[in-house]
Amino acid sequence: MTMWLVVIAAGIATFAMRFSFIGLFGKVGIPVPLERALRYVAPAVLAAITLPAILAPDATFDPWNAFLPAALVGAVAAWRTKSIGAAIIVGLPALWLLQWLTANLS
Numbered sequence: 683m684t685m686w687l688v689v690i691a692a693g694i695a696t697f698a699m700r701f702s703f704i705g706l707f708g709k710v711g712i713p714v715p716l717e718r719a720l721r722y723v724a725p726a727v728l729a730a731i732t733l734p735a736i737l738a739p740d741a742t743f744d745p746w747n748a749f750l751p752a753a754l755v756g757a758v759a760a761w762r763t764k765s766i767g768a769a770i771i772v773g774l775p776a777l778w779l780l781q782w783l784t785a786n787l788s
Contacts, residue, residue: 748784752777 712720736753737743756773760766 748777748780752780 732753736749739747739749752773755776756769759772760769762768
């Protein structure tokens, strides 16, 4: 029962925080510099989450891990096509191929 109370409380807290920002943005004028700065929050958070996973997947930096070249292949696909879907469609098979090659050739 305690676990469910924690889950419900966390859900209510998360909803309240997000809804408060939505409600504030609708009623309070946000300064233009702050609004421009907030555009960079999502890419910065995404980079902070993904970069350590790409560069150090086992919590240690290894330049020969399969994630780095697969991420570069996906980044090139995203850059050339301007599509996140293309990055996923090209990057994931590249990762799987590199992982298979490293497992079977070593």
